[in-house]
Each structure stands twice: as structure tokens, then as C-alpha cells.
Amino acid sequence: MINRQRIADEFFRLASIDSPSFQEAAIAVYLQERFSQLGAEVAFDTAGAIIGSDSGNMIARFPGTRDGDPFVISVHMDTVSPAENVQPVLNDGIFTSTGNTILGADDKAGIAELIEAIEVLQENKIPYGPLEVVITVCEELGLMGAKEFDFSTLKGQRGVALDTTGIDRIINRAPAANRIKIDIHGLEAHAGVCPEQGISAIMIAGKAIANMSLGRVDEHTTANIGTISGGIATNIIPGQVSLRGEVRSHLPERLQQVTEAIIRCCEEEVYNSSVVVDGKTRHASMAIEIKEDFPAMQIAETAAIVQLVVNAGKTLQRPQQIAAAGGGSDANIFNGHGIDMVILGTGMAKVHTPQEQVAVADMEKVSSLLVEIIRNA
């Protein structure tokens, strides 16, 4: 049922429209026209103005041809860079770029697969229920578009995101993440003249970091201090240093514990650092900022949405592999808003590199899986 030429042409058109994060307007115009053509009612939200992108998130609603709860489908229209003048090349059934840019199969393979699935449902008059397609902006920049999306406009409770590598893969779990910023304040003093009157913020940070457990903390949890900056000159005891890091965990309580442990390591060093200057005791201090970057997604293998995909795979005699992800994606945000959403492989490979690629045969397979999912949703 899948039309190989049509899905390849669709992907080619999508990949040929540059759409780095913040500059999605051109592809938004194309998508609006394409989804309207397919019979969707298309609207944009105001996320673009809030985050500084030239387009908002797009929502395309299909009434469907039978009754049912709306089924949510999530993809993103932005790509990572370099994405200037992307020229897709098709060789032996595999799309790549010319090697100077990314290809943008992340996430345009998913968009092409979705469009083809809808074409197939319609031309074969296969009954399907209402669809709510959300095409976000700035996914690649910390899920900025999805975070600003107004979820009260969605009626659907279940769905799929088309946004991971491989095919016949279901991602049902992904970690939550905290972003941590710690500013440590010591006391400046001339390093050569009166070092005993200073408190080195860098020394405090160094001792604190040495005591932290970082890296893969446990089976479910990772932690990292990613940047450190501070100090002014070699002859000044540094009065200020700033650390930025993150913790990710599949388990909310471990996310909390490991985040707190990092803070404690800093507190211990800070509260033990003081000097007496002119008879007065001066103490180091610190300021902490913890931001939830994205919530975890945890969907049971027995959940209806997982079974829907597994059964679609069975119909096509393609067993689906259920796996956990290490990163966050828009699906984390959807799940955080109470929508049961798993992520499906789109066939994209070597993403976020100039060697990015996707095979047309894989896109066909994902599209046929989608047809099965949507007709049974």
C-alpha cells in the first residue's frame, strides 16, 4: 500500500527546506499547506513569540472517518545545525546530505512517514479516528517548543512520537532531568600580598567536585558537572565560581537524592570555609538554582499504547523491541501532561552529524506500521 516514490519525494521536499531551531518559518508554511491539503484543520500557537522562534508549534487536527478518542502524534520540525542549504542525496535507496550539513532525517523522516500513512489511509478508504498531530519547534534546543505548548488544546490521552533511531523499536521509558547551577562566593584578596585574607571559591569548588559521585551513579541515574567558570586573574584569590551540571534518572526519588547529594558536597565545603579579616570572621556562601529540565516518562509494557504498537507489529509480522532512552525528548513533556506517549523509531541513523542518513525502505516500513497503529487506535 505504501507508495515508495511518494514517500521518497515527500522526504526530499522536507529535507530540502532548511529548518534549524528558531528558523522554522519556511518549513511551517510548507507543512501548513501539506496538512491542509490532506484535510486537516491547521493552527499555530504563540510559542514562537515566547521563545524567540520565527514560528510557533503547529497543530493539525484530522476529524477522521470514524468515531473514537483523538490519537496524538508528535514530531518536530526543527533540526540541529549545520543546516544551511541542505541538499538531500539519494544513493542506493539511502538518503544522506552532501556531507557539509546534517540531513534532517531527525525528524523529517518521521514527518514524511506520517504524511505517507495518512495518504494511504485516505486513498484506501481505511476508517480511522480523529488525529491530533503536533509538530513542534525548537525540540533540539531543550524541548523549548513543547514546553510552551498549550496542552489544554489537546483532547487525546494516548499517542506516539516519531523521533528515535532504528525501526521496530518502542521507547517507553526516558529519564527525568534536573539542571543545576551553583554559584560559590569566596573572598577576593591579593594572592601575593595577603592570601590569608582570601577565600578561594575555586578551591571550594574543587574539593566539592572531588567528593561528588558523578557519571553513571547507578543503573537508573547519571550526573555531570559540565561547566565551571570563575576567577579573574592569577594574582587574585578567586572570589566567585559558577558550576553548571545536570542529573538524570528514571526514578524520581533518585533524581532528588542525587541532586541533593551534589548540593551537599558544596555546602560542606562552603560552610567550612572562613577567614578572619580585621578581627571579623568572613564566611564563604553559595547560591543554588535547580530547574526541572523535563519530567520522566514511564509507561508500563502492559499499557494500552504499548500494546497498540506491539499488536500493529504482530499484524505486520514484525516484532517490536521495547527499550529505555537515555535522553529527553518532546515525549517527556507530553507524558508530563498526562498523555501516554511512546516514541517510535523512524529509521534515521547517525543523527546530529553530517553522516546522518535514512533508508527509503525503512521509512516505508515505519509508515506501514503507522497505518496499522492509526487504524486500530
Ligand SMILES: [Zn+2]
Ligand atoms: Zn529528534
